Amino acid sequence: MKRLALAIALTIAPIAVVSPVEASKPWLCPKYTEQIKQTFKRKDWRTMDAIMWRESKCETRAVGWNYRTGMSHNDCRDNGRFHNRKRCKAVRSWDVGLFQVNSSWYTVTTQLCGKNTRSTVLMQAQCNFRVAKYLYENGGLAHWRGNSN
Numbered sequence: 001m002k003r004l005a006l007a008i009a010l011t012i013a014p015i016a017v018v019s020p021v022e023a024s025k026p027w028l029c030p031k032y033t034e035q036i037k038q039t040f041k042r043k044d045w046r047t048m049d050a051i052m053w054r055e056s057k058c059e060t061r062a063v064g065w066n067y068r069t070g071m072s073h074n075d076c077r078d079n080g081r082f083h084n085r086k087r088c089k090a091v092r093s094w095d096v097g098l099f100q101v102n103s104s105w106y107t108v109t110t111q112l113c114g115k116n117t118r119s120t121v122l123m124q125a126q127c128n129f130r131v132a133k134y135l136y137e138n139g140g141l142a143h144w145r146g147n148s149n
Contacts, residue, residue: 028053032098032125039129040136048099048136051144055100061123064095066102096120097128099144101135108134 027033029052040048056062065073067090076088093103101109101122109115112134113127121127135143 029058029098031058035125035129039133044136047141048132051141052098055095055144056098058098060098060125060128062097062100064100065091066093066095068092096122098125099128099132099135101128101131105131105135 028049029036032052033049036045036048036052052058055064067073067075071090073090075090095102109122109127109131112130113121113124115121115127122131
């Protein structure tokens with residue numbers, strides 16, 4: 001009976017709490033540690049920290065451009081300004097902010113952040129966290145897997 005109880009405890013314990021080894025690991029984006037803790041469930045803290053690091057290297061103003069098939073940045077004439085690049089016909093969509101939220105989430109972004117602007121509001125950490133939480137709660141990690149696995 002004691003063995004069964006021990007086996008159950010060892011099986012459940014890693015799920016219920018962050019292990020001491022996990023807790024001692026440094027945060028990839030220490031500037032946003034408190035915001036991660038306030039926004040996401042404890043079991044998701046490290047995952048979301050890693051996603052933020054992979055997607056933006058913890059930069060709120062990070063922008064990733066997604067080009068139409070067969071096109072690239074060479075098909076855009078611009079001066080490097082965000083709004084000029086958005087209007088380029090080669091650009092299919094763009095990813096913005098800490099969690100690289102895609103521009104296709106315009107309606108959700110407007111509802112959660114209360115702003116009319118399509119992408120610049122996602123460069124604010126609070127808004128990006130709100131939308132990332134919504135995406136995570138409505139689709140999990142699939143929103144960050146894309147084609148790169």
